[in-house]
Amino acid sequence: MTDPLADPLARRGPGVTDPLAGAAAVLLDMDGTLVLSEAVHRQTWRRFFDYWDVEVSEDEYERTYLGRRALDVLAEVPGPWTGTDTTAALRAMDEHANELADAVRVVPGAVELLRALHRRRQPVAVVTSAGRNWARHVLDQVLDAAGTVSVLVTAEDISLGKPAPEGYLLACRLLGTAPARCTGVEDSPSGVRALARAGVGRIVGITTTSSPAELRAAGAQSTVPDLRVEHWSQAC
Template identity: 25%
Template sequence: MRNRAVDLVIFDCDGVLVDSEPISVAVLLEVIAEDGVKISPEEGYRIFLGRSLKTIVETIAADYGLVITSDHVTEIRQRLFERFRRDLQPTPGIAEALAALKVPFCVASSSQVERIELSLGVTGLLESFGANVYSSTMVRNGKPAPDLFLHAARAMGVEPARCAVVEDSPAGIEAAGRAGMHVLAYLGGSHVGPADLRRRVEAMSPDLVFDRMALLPSLIDRLSPGESFG
């Protein structure tokens, strides 16, 4: 039997495990619009997708001159969590894909732990991950820095070269590549068209681009040591 190339699959959360990006961007743009900052959904996706709240706050201040206060953050979280509880859905096929994986897996997201656990909880996925939940709040630098993925690999006891990252955002794809991991770009989310993700992601040459989560277990099985699908 050939040696396995992948001993750990690291999932992003938003846009990969759950279809949350349209909700998240809509809430953020809604709140800042109330303070006079009007950003189109397309621009919102381009600027904010895959970024930590800290980075988003810094970007809004630098590019649009709006200081995001603690009141803004509280309002964003309250609206977001309410809509997640009401509307959030899992990515089609993800539960079956997780059940079929033959290697351990975890989630590493730019979101805070509370939001990750809420997202996975309301979509019925939290039990599959248990305590294997990692947030950018646990590291110094969020995506596109590699810190979060390297932290997750260390915590799970796996060398970076033997990890496969499933990501949808340019920031996350860059982070996974800088971490020295296999990079699988999932482009099946409902936000892919509005965010112009396919063009942006394919230009980054990840190891593999796919749009049906049901394919993931077989794609992981096909990876051989040193192999790339780029």
């Protein structure tokens, strides 16, 4: 029997179901889903744009850059960087993000959710557009939850990032689980589209960086404002 004192997912109140209970595995994005780090990444991109003397509006940033792997964006979006070797620029962006790591905040309920899933022995995969160094720092230092994650897929592990489904498909293969039997949580339209294209059975959008309408239009069946247990009834 689940101990409601040890498992926050069990403290939902009468008539409230747990949308994660039937999932063979839970697939989680990291930035924007587990931690509030978009301000760090936005500042990193801003420095990159300043270097190239390029202006990018907030609307364009959200449509084109938010939640995506920098390598994919620079290969796709034309600019003064087109045709150049962006290796040094990408390394500088990673280093700048690492310098700002102390500004990252935890999404309410994230740590409790990870620990509850671990106690239930429910596999968790984190699939992020960030590099492995950043991901390890967030999981180890910010969330103190590295032991709760069964599989970690980062930018270095795939050839094409979100909205392509490759990262989530790889996570499911490593977990030995069909995507249709999983539940995924994402904060950006590109991430939601990646889950949908991977064939993930249930998709929950978290509205930390995008509106409910944007996430539903991308393929989320439901949305929550954060990861606190009292909001999960909205995801049913």
